[in-house]
Amino acid sequence: MNNLDFFYNQPSPYSLSKEHKREAIELHLSRLDTHHYQNCKSYQNMTNSFRHGNWLSSNSLLMPVRLFKQQELKSVPQEDVFKVLTSSGTTSQVVSRIILDRGTASNQSKVLVKIMQHYLGLQRLPMLIIDHPSVVKDRTSFSARGAGILGLATFGRDHTYALDDDMTINIERVKSFSEKYSGQPVFIFGFTFMIWQYFFQELKAKNIHLNLSDAVLVHSGGWKKLIDVAVDNTVFKQVAYNTCEIKRVHNFYGMVEQVGSIFVECSHGYLHAPDYADIDIISAETMKVLPYGEKGLIAVSSVLPYSYPGHRLLTEDLGTIYGEDNCACGLKGKYFHVHGRVPKAEVRGCSDTHAVEQKL
Ligand SMILES: [Zn+2]
CATH class of the missing domain: 2.30.38.10 (Luciferase; Domain 3)
Known part of the structure; x- marks a missing residue:
């Protein structure tokens, strides 16, 4: 225990x-x-x-x-094994396998709730997920990306996926989300590189400006691909503001080996x-x-x-x-x-x- x-x-x-x-x-x-x-x-x-x-x-x-x-x-x-988490990885990489019993899985969820509620409040907010819906469809394989989205989806409602299965942005869906919840707090979640590449860059290329000024954007995942294209946290936040008027952006650092007790970026x-x-x-x-x-x-x-x-x-x-x-x-x-x-x-x-x- x-x-x-x-x-x-x-x-x-x-x-x-x-x-x-x-x-x-x-x-x-x-x-x-x-x-x-x-x-x-x-x-x-x-x-x-x-x-x-x-x-x-x-x-x-x-x-x-x-x-x-x-x-x-x-x-x-x-x-006592209840669930096995695996890290995401390309086919060439070997993935981590994390063995969970019910108690550990339950503590992971509870701690994640405590931490996320600190930033999102107690209410479930309308949620825009910067990914495509298929990433969570196969629930038997808990890839870190799918598990991350499923884990955080519990903090949102009216889950709306910004991307289609071919990773292209679905402008109509995104626009209708931002219009429907204009002036209200919303929760946006995705992986750092995906948000940058398939959301911000696409909005910029299509010259589309969204008003998500009351959004809390939470993102995670490595910066490596972004650092390669000279994008750091400051640039990321600036573009979040320029394209979507998002002012509250929280990166977090966590790993599949320690799900739950994540390190979130402060104000x-x-x-x-x-x-x-x-x-x-x-x-x-x-x-x-x-x-x-x-x-x-x-x-x-x-x-x-x-x-x-x-x-x-x-x-x-x-x-x-x-x-x-x-x-x-x-x-x-x-x-x-x-x-x-x-x-x-x-x-x-x-x-x-x-x-x-x-x-x-
Ligand atoms: Zn601080």
């Missing part, structure tokens, strides 16, 4: 000041360390191998996210750690925690993963933390930026350093 009532009872998902958070989150994470050590053989083997290694702490293993692509990691009996443009999760920046050379302001590998922890050992993860993303509890937006928690993926060669270097695969 992974009882998260302490966190659920807080007035908002960004309530805990650093002293309280450190105490609460470390208590939960260390319980999860023990649970996974006792119930997941691979986790136990790795922890034993690295106990004297160069890890963050001798007793808490930081699990490289890529391990979920290489093996099935599970800390509950097979009969001042920083991603924030909610009470349920935390972030550290790790030096790829020394594997030590870096001070605020320095760029390094992102390590994320979450109190949610109980059915699989994903509570402390070392990602292949680069980031910088700017501070904790003192962002100008007023939310508590560490606030940070993500700079994208570690270059491929360095990733290989990292896994050589950790030599995890070889030691299993």
